[in-house]
Amino acid sequence: MLKTKKILSLLLALILITTALVGCGNDAKETLYQDGIYQGSAQGHNAEVEVEVTVKDGKIAEIEVLQHHETKVLTDPVFEKAIPAIISENSVNIDTFTGATITSLALKNAIKDALTKAGGNEDVFKKGKLLKFDSASDSSEETYDVVVIGAGGAGLIAAIEAKAHGANVVILEKMPFVGGNTLVSGGEFNAPNTWVQEKLGIEDSVEQYYTDTLKAGDFEGDEELIRTLAENITEGGEWLRDSVNVEFIEDYLMHFGGHSVPRAIYPIGGSGVELIQKLGAHAEAKDIPIKLSMKAEKILTDDNDRVVGVEATDVTGRTVTFHAEKAVIIATGGFGANYELTKKYNSEIDERYKGTIQKGTMGDGILMAEEIGADLMGMEHIQTYPTCNPLTGNLSYVADTRFDGAVLVNKEGQRFVEEMERRDVISKGILAQTDSIAYLVWDKTIKENSHMDKYQVEFDNMEKQNLIIKADTLEEAAAFFDIDEKQLLETIKTYNGYVQEGQDKDFNRRGKLVALTEGPYYIQKVAPAIHHTMGGIKINSEARVIDKDGNPIEGLFAAGEVTGGIHGTNRLGGNAISDLIVFGRIAGQTAAK
The missing domain is CATH 3.90.1010 (Sufe protein. Chain: A)
Structure with a gap:
């Protein structure tokens, strides 16, 4: 039946x-x-x-x-x-x-x-009508006090501050969603003398943060911009917490490589999603229009070379002119997804690299600013993030165990770099290893000390991709990746001895040393990917765009990764969000005047 x-x-x-x-x-x-x-x-x-x-x-x-x-x-x-x-x-x-x-x-x-x-x-x-979801603009001309190009972290902050200072503001975003690279970042930001450092008893100072940032960029960063960053970021973080209602973990700080002390404040959820959701909600509550799928094509100037607006196209290709009575703020991010530009300025950064970044990070704002005479600086300085998914290039949050004690080894089972070094140093170190691959090793204790449980979905996906292994013994974990088992055991034994002595004699590792002694053990396969472009539009401490003669371009501002000069040759982890908070606020406040 x-x-x-x-x-x-x-x-x-x-x-x-x-x-x-x-x-x-x-x-x-x-x-x-x-x-x-x-x-x-x-x-x-x-x-x-x-x-x-x-x-x-x-x-x-x-x-x-x-x-x-x-x-x-x-x-x-x-x-x-x-x-x-x-x-x-x-x-x-x-x-x-x-x-x-x-x-x-x-x-x-x-x-x-x-x-x-x-x-x-x-x-x-296949029989149904092909459904498209992006809509055309309602008008061909609109007028505002301030036009912001880009709805990532810097753009949203700039617009919110401009609005708070009395300006009528609009945001243009070429993608069909807000967030930019901030959305796919860890969301952590560095600041000295914060409420979290005070709670954890960590001593820090503006001068110490300034020195760490300047040193990390090989002293090629703009000292005035770095000073502005160091002196304003703590207040900026408090503004995010108190005015925008961004929530942070109150008893934990990340200690990124290159920093002398832990100072990276950590958002709940461990990603930039918390920042973007709260900033987006705040912008909506303040009635700031965000024009999605609206691609800025050209910055408009008058006969006196003053910036007066933006020419954009909607999804239908229709031209829309946005007049700016006071200013235009460029916050379009970097150019890491544009291989034509990366190869132009640094021939080493080509299609061999995948990227952690949004596909829309094409350098649009840099090119538009350059077209009207803006000066560029540091364009050759392109950062790769060392511990990414080798198949997709995605930033690995699971690999943040590196900051909680995980050890980096190569195929031969040997350490080859200090795990808390600068990103560029670690990335170059990995590329010099067999297959241009490295392996992060940690144990139960390190796993429990980290916030890896928040990233269980990523962990499960990497298991399916054979990029991570959890095993009862180091030998079993090493065998999965065909790592030299004997050498790995010797490496970990030596390292554990250094932990007991309180000093890493091979690489002088910074931060807290943690022994790997208790199973289960974990090994993750990692590789570098394009992560951040340090170069971009030259600005001054008021976020005004500077032309090739060293003068501000009237009516034009820029903030975030689209700018150059703050990070020198190398950006410290956690400083991108600090950068966009400080200069996003400054750009919005100054543009509204």
């Missing part, structure tokens, strides 16, 4: 499909599916996206996302726009969202997986 029911169900499904294919023509609203409630899933950027689809009268009636681990700032515009359109048009023939391709594909494929159980197939799925 059960077998007969299954046969009848299959026949019914075949009849429905045949009816749909023959009878619906080009109208995707015809009956295509068997009524019922179906679940489906598909791999997203971080993990499976799971959905539940309700079919009524042969059509898609309801879609519920049951579970996902995608970045909320990216998923919101995808889910909010795509799901109603799919239901309305009874079509899964959706276009992907620029900048959120993997997430939009995951949603589409999860829905298709569910509808396959309702009798759908690829022929049915």
Whole structure:
């Protein structure tokens, strides 16, 4: 009897499909599916996206996302726009969202997986209208006091501060979502004499922070800008906490390589998502319009070379002019995703490198500013992050165990660099090893001391990719990656001895030394990827853009990674967020005057 029911169900499904294919023509609203409630899933950027689809009268009636681990700032515009359109048009023939391709594909494929159980197939799925979600601009001209280009951390902060100081502000963002590189960062920022340092009993000073930053950039950074950064970041962090309601872990600091003391304040969730969500909500509450999918093409000037606006294009290619009565602020990020530019300024940084950065980081603002006479500086200084996913280039948060005691070794099982060194030093060290790969090794104690549990989804994905192993013994973990077991055991034994003595005699490792003595043990495969461009538009301490003659360009400001001079040859970990907080605030405040 059960077998007969299954046969009848299959026949019914075949009849429905045949009816749909023959009878619906080009109208995707015809009956295509068997009524019922179906679940489906598909791999997203971080993990499976799971959905539940309700079919009524042969059509898609309801879609519920049951579970996902995608970045909320990216998923919101995808889910909010795509799901109603799919239901309305009874079509899964959706276009992907620029900048959120993997997430939009995951949603589409999860829905298709569910509808396959309702009798759908690829022929049915292709019949629907191709759904696009970016909308055209309502007007061809708009006027504001301040026009901000870029809705990353620097742009959002600049706009919020300009608005707070009385300016009418708009933000232009070429991607269909806000966040920029801040969104995919760790979100930590360095500051001296903070409330967290005070709570943990850590002594620090403005002068010490200034010296660490200047030294890390090989003394090539602009001393005036670095001084401005050091003297204003603590207040900037308190502003984020008290005015924007960004939440931080109150009893933990990250100690990034190159810093003399721990000083990186850590947002809840351990990523830039917390900053962007709170900044975005604050901008919305202050009625600051954000024009998504609006690409700035040209900075406009008058006959006296004063900046007076921005020419942009919407998704249809229509030109929209944004007049700026007071100022334009460039906050478009760096150029790390533009290999044409990276190779132009540093021939070593080419397509061999993947990147931790957003695909939209193409140097647009730098090129627009240069076109109207802005001076550039430090463009050859391009930073790679040493411990990234070798397959995707994604920044690995799990690899932050390096700051809590994990040891770096090569294929031969030997240490080759100080784990707390500058990023450029470690990256070059890794590239010099066999296969240009390194391996992070840690144990149960280090794992428990870190915040790695927050990144379990990343850990699970890397396990599937064979990039990480958890094992009861070091020998077992080493064998998984074909690391020289005997040498690795000797290396860890020697290192543990140094921990007991209180000094790393091989590399003089900074920070707290932690022995690796208790299983389970972990080994993670890592490689460098393009992470930050230190060079960019030259600015002064008021965030005014400077021209090739050394004079400010009237009405033009810049903040964040789009600028050069602050980090010299090398940026210290945690200083990018510090940079955009301080100079984003200054740009907004000054531009509003």
